[in-house]
Amino acid sequence: xxxxxxxxxxxxxxxxxxxxxxxxxxxxxxxxxxxxxxxxxxxxxxxxxxxxxxxxxxxxxxxxxxxxxxxxxxxxxxxxxxxxxxxxxxxxxxxxxxxxxxxxxxxxxxxxxxxxxxxxxxxxxxxxxxxxxxxxxxxxxxxxxxxxxxxxxxxxxxxxxxxxxxxxxxxxxxxxxxxxxxxxxxxxxxxxxxxxxxxxxxxxxxxxxxxxxxxxxxxxxxxxxxxxxxxxxxxxxxxxxxxxxxxxxxxxxxxxxxxxxxxxxxxxxxxxxxxxxxxxxxxxxxxxxxxxxxxxxxxxxxxxxxxxxxxxxxxxxxxxxxxxxxxxxxxxxxxxxxxxxxx
Amino acid sequence: xxxxxxxxxxxxxxxxxxxxxxxxxxxxxxxxxxxxxxxxxxxxxxxxxxxxxxxxxxxxxxxxxxxxxxxxxxxxxxxxxxxxxxxxxxxxxxxxxxxxxxxxxxxxxxxxxxxxxxxxxxxxxxxxxxxxxxxxxxxxxxxxxxxxxxxxxxxxxxxxxxxxxxxxxxxxxxxxxxxxxxxxxxxxxxxxxxxxxxxxxxxxxxxxxxxxxxxxxxxxxxxxxxxxxxxxxxxxxxxxxxxxxxxxxxxxxxxxxxxxxx
Ligand SMILES: Nc1ncnc2c1ncn2[C@@H]1O[C@H](COP(=O)(O)OP(=O)(O)OP(=O)(O)O)[C@@H](O)[C@H]1O
Ligand SMILES: [Mg+2]
Numbered sequence: 001x002x003x004x005x006x007x008x009x010x011x012x013x014x015x016x017x018x019x020x021x022x023x024x025x026x027x028x029x030x031x032x033x034x035x036x037x038x039x040x041x042x043x044x045x046x047x048x049x050x051x052x053x054x055x056x057x058x059x060x061x062x063x064x065x066x067x068x069x070x071x072x073x074x075x076x077x078x079x080x081x082x083x084x085x086x087x088x089x090x091x092x093x094x095x096x097x098x099x100x101x102x103x104x105x106x107x108x109x110x111x112x113x114x115x116x117x118x119x120x121x122x123x124x125x126x127x128x129x130x131x132x133x134x135x136x137x138x139x140x141x142x143x144x145x146x147x148x149x150x151x152x153x154x155x156x157x158x159x160x161x162x163x164x165x166x167x168x169x170x171x172x173x174x175x176x177x178x179x180x181x182x183x184x185x186x187x188x189x190x191x192x193x194x195x196x197x198x199x200x201x202x203x204x205x206x207x208x209x210x211x212x213x214x215x216x217x218x219x220x221x222x223x224x225x226x227x228x229x230x231x232x233x234x235x236x237x238x239x240x241x242x243x244x245x246x247x248x249x250x251x252x253x254x255x256x257x258x259x260x261x262x263x264x265x266x267x268x269x270x271x272x273x274x275x276x277x278x279x280x281x282x283x284x285x286x287x288x289x290x291x292x293x294x295x296x297x298x299x300x301x302x303x304x305x306x307x308x309x310x311x312x313x314x315x316x317x318x319x320x321x322x323x324x325x326x327x328x329x330x331x332x333x334x335x336x337x338x339x340x341x342x343x
Numbered sequence: 344x345x346x347x348x349x350x351x352x353x354x355x356x357x358x359x360x361x362x363x364x365x366x367x368x369x370x371x372x373x374x375x376x377x378x379x380x381x382x383x384x385x386x387x388x389x390x391x392x393x394x395x396x397x398x399x400x401x402x403x404x405x406x407x408x409x410x411x412x413x414x415x416x417x418x419x420x421x422x423x424x425x426x427x428x429x430x431x432x433x434x435x436x437x438x439x440x441x442x443x444x445x446x447x448x449x450x451x452x453x454x455x456x457x458x459x460x461x462x463x464x465x466x467x468x469x470x471x472x473x474x475x476x477x478x479x480x481x482x483x484x485x486x487x488x489x490x491x492x493x494x495x496x497x498x499x500x501x502x503x504x505x506x507x508x509x510x511x512x513x514x515x516x517x518x519x520x521x522x523x524x525x526x527x528x529x530x531x532x533x534x535x536x537x538x539x540x541x542x543x544x545x546x547x548x549x550x551x552x553x554x555x556x557x558x559x560x561x562x563x564x565x566x567x568x569x570x571x572x573x574x575x576x577x578x579x580x581x582x583x584x585x586x587x588x589x590x591x592x593x594x595x596x597x598x599x600x601x602x603x604x605x
Contacts (some may be wrong), residue, residue, distance in 0.1 A: 012603050071432045073601040087601060106433055110357040122349040123439060151360070184524040 002045040002175065002207065006307075009038040009078035015185035037063040039231035040077065047174065048205040050197075052222035052239075054212065056327055060231040061070060061211040065177045068209070069099055074093055082174055095124065098168035102180035105160060106167060107152045113163050114148040117170060131170075138166040141196050158189040169200050176200075176208040182214055194220045200213065205250050215320035225319070227326065234326060239319065246322045250291040251276065254303060255311040259283050266306040344437060345367045347447040349598050354451025369463050372413070377466055379405055380472055393561055396565075403475060403563045404534050406468045411490060412531040413460055415497030418449045419505025420518065426508040442502070442593055449498050462548060477562050486570050489558035492578040497525070497554045499585035506589070509596050530556030536565065550585070553578045 013136040015031040038060040043052055048242075053063050067079055070086030070093050079086060086093045107116045121131045139145050142162045147155060155163065161181065168176055179196070182190045198221055199207050218225060218239070225242060227235040235242060256263075264284050265275060273289040280302060289299060297316060303309060358365065371410055383405060387398040400474070425431040434441050468474045477483045504521045508514045524533060528551035536554045537547050546552055557574040560566040568576055 016532060066432070069436045071601065073436050090435055091438045091440070092435055097436070099436060101433070102431060104430060108353060108357070110360045111353060115353065115356065119349055119353050122346045125346070 001047055001080075001082055001150060002043075002103070003080050004041055004043050004064075004068075005078040007038060007064065007067060007079060008036070009043045009060075009067060009072060010075045010076045011035045011037055036220065036232055038074075038334065040067060041228065041231070041233055043226055043233070043236055045207060045209065047199065047207055048223060049165055050201050050208045050210070052210050052212065052218035052225040053228065054215075054225060054323060055228040055234075057262065059228045061228060064228070065099075065179050065209065065211065069177060070077070071095070085247045095171070096174045098171065098173040098176040100161075100164050100168045100176075100178045100181045102161070102178075102183040105152065105164065107160070107163055107289055109153050110151055112149050112151050113144070113155075116163070117148075117167065120167055120170050126171050128230070130172070134170055134172065135166075138169070138196075141199060142166055142192060158185050161185060162193065164198060172204055173206065173207070178208065178210045178212075181210070182217055184214055190214070190217070196241065197221050215276070215318065215323060225263055229327070242322060243319065246325070249321075250296060251286055251287055251288045251315040252296065252299060253284060253286045253313045253315065254307070254309055256283050256285060256307050257310050258308045259285075266302045268302050269294075347443055350439075350444055350447040351451035351454070351457040354448045355455045358452055358455040363423045365459055369460055371466055372409075372460055372464055375407065376409060376467060379409065394567075396534065396536070399475070400563050400565065404471060404559055404565070406474050407562050408559045410461055410464055410468070410533050411493065411555050411558060412526070412529070413456055413530075414453055414490075414494040415501075415525060415529060417498040417501025417505075418452060419501035419503070421445075421448065422502060422505035423508035423514045424520075426506070427514065428472050434531075435597070435600065442589060445473055445502060446498070449501075453494070478564055482561060482564065482567065482571070485575060486558055486562045489561050489571075489578060491577050492575065492600075493554045494581050495556045496550060496578065496581050496585055499582070499589050500525070500550065500554075503585070503592060506592050506596050509599050525551055525554065528538065528552065530559065534560070534565070550581045 001277075011034065013035060015033045015035045016284065025201060041060075041064060053061050053064070063072065067074050068086060070090040071086045081093060082096055084093045111119075120126075126134070139148070142165065143266060144162060144166060147159050147163060149240060152160060152163070165178075165181060168178070181197075185193070194217060197208060197210075201221075203206055208221065212218065212219065224238050224240055225235065226233060237245075263275065265273065265287075268290075269287070271296045273279060273287045276286040276288050287299060287303075300312065303312075348355060380402065382397070385400055386393075387401070391397060391517075393401070422431075425434065431441075434444070463466075477486055504517060507517055511517055528535075528546050528549050530546075530552055535543055535552055557566070557578060561571050561574065
């Protein structure tokens with residue numbers, strides 16, 4: 001259980017004039033500059049939830065996660081994780097959380113992965129039996145067998161990340177924070193990692209808080225998303241709800257092999273559907289429309305009346321496009337209220 | 344407790360990862376031992392004592408000092424690197440106390456040094472150079488206690504220097520300064536009793552002599568009886584002071600990480 005109330009963090013930076021003179025001056029007369037990274041965030045996450053925490057670069061995601069792990073002390077507000085205040089009970093909190101920071105390794109650099117796991121066993125005081133079971137399960141799901149004997153420094157990024165994930169879940173923590181666990185990975189590794197996270201959530205009821213810039217991660221792992229922007233929460237709710245709320249736009253792709261002249265929208269659809277710029281040759285056409293105003297079946301039947309359709313696909317509303325749209329609106333200078341109201 | 348011991352063991356294992364490098368170190372310290380040995384033989388070739396210290400005592404002092412000097416360093420360097428690259432934040436997310444953990448790491452690397460560096464040097468020293476043992480069981484025991492205290496004082500001092508990485512840009516400079524201060528004032532090069540009076544007085548107020556000079560003097564019999572017990576007492580004083588200081592400065596550093604963001 002994670003509860004966060006009015007959580008804020010401002011970083012204090014020593015302001016320094018450039019050059020040696022500045023360095024000397026700063027020794028005697030320090031000036032601080034503050035940078036507000038998180039500006040009052042509230043949410044509650046129940047046991048077993050899988051939450052995607054998303055936002056543009058610099059939005060404050062990592063800062064929030066660091067406060068939840070206890071690495072950072074909030075400037076204001078309250079956090080409790082499993083009833084503990086993380087930054088006050090750092091070691092105790094550590095026992096029931098796991099974390100992966102995609103940008104940093106937590107394994108021990110010079111020893112084989114197996115030894116790293118063994119050391120973690122002792123550090124987290126994992127019983128022998130439980131440890132053996134966990135390791136053999138992880139070895140299978142993450143395909144670690146070939147990696148166990150290799151020192152971490154010799155692993156590729158994807159291999160290392162699989163081991164990092166295993167390390168984060170090894171002590172069966174109640175909560176796991178994953179800060180960009182799929183950064184820089186190929187699609188096959190991403191798939192494996194997503195499957196692993198889902199499975200852990202299912203069998204142990206691990207609460208997962210995940211940040212990522214890959215919306216596919218979110219679609220596959222999370223039930224709920226929290227969108228943060230410039231240190232404030234923009235959206236908090238179910239993944240399905242956001243699609244319903246913001247994703248009224250549907251897209252249908254048509255394959256029209258007989259098309260020989262430029263495509264013209266059938267008259268009944270004028271003003272109701274929009275032709276998207278074609279990408280793959282002249283014979284494919286995509287129409288976008290608001291599914292609250294027009295039924296998909298209407299669009300399809302009108303198209304069938306006019307053209308010879310070989311194939312068609314109806315695209316799901318993608319979280320990706322929804323989020324992109326939210327970011328774009330913010331960038332064009334709207335306030336939060338406006339962005340949400342206009343959606 | 345067990346977890347710290349496991350950490351020490353892993354450190355020993357890590358040290359074996361660079362094994363060729365390590366044996367090169369062993370060979371070079373044996374060479375250094377031999378050079379020093381012949382150097383002092385030459386110095387004594389036309390005199391029988393320097394300020395009451397005869398050749399045998401001198402050689403014993405220098406050789407034992409060299410053996411101990413290998414232990415006065417520590418893992419402050421690792422700590423400093425962790426601080427500079429930001430990984431220290433991740434350490435705060437582990438269910439252990441970082442100071443104890445560093446202490447365990449230090450223990451591991453010292454055990455490894457004992458096996459691969461000190462023991463070969465000791466064999467050379469005892470069989471080839473005929474270095475004598477302390478005169479009595481009491482002196483032996485006092486020496487062992489004093490040597491242990493001395494190397495922990497060294498460890499804590501090294502931590503202190505490592506933690507300074509939070510506030511200094513140039514850690515390398517600080518380390519070089521630290522190394523030379525310790526080498527000179529600990530008495531690892533020459534016995535402090537040979538220093539000119541004014542320098543000796545200064546040295547006696549510094550913690551460095553507690554790292555090497557005091558235990559070696561107990562070993563070689565230059566200090567004995569009550570004086571030896573006082574020396575151990577002084578070491579205890581430094582050890583506790585350093586430990587407290589490490590804790591205080593570390594708490595400050597943790598604040599720096601958790602409040603300022605590293
Ligand atoms: N240690 C620090 N000191 C000062 N400012 C920091 C520090 N860490 C982060 N910031 C600033 O705080 C803001 C939020 O950073 P944070 O790392 O939380 O973003 P993020 O959402 O994780 O971004 P990304 O997607 O790029 O990882 C940024 O403007 C960043 O520049
Ligand atoms: Mg981040």
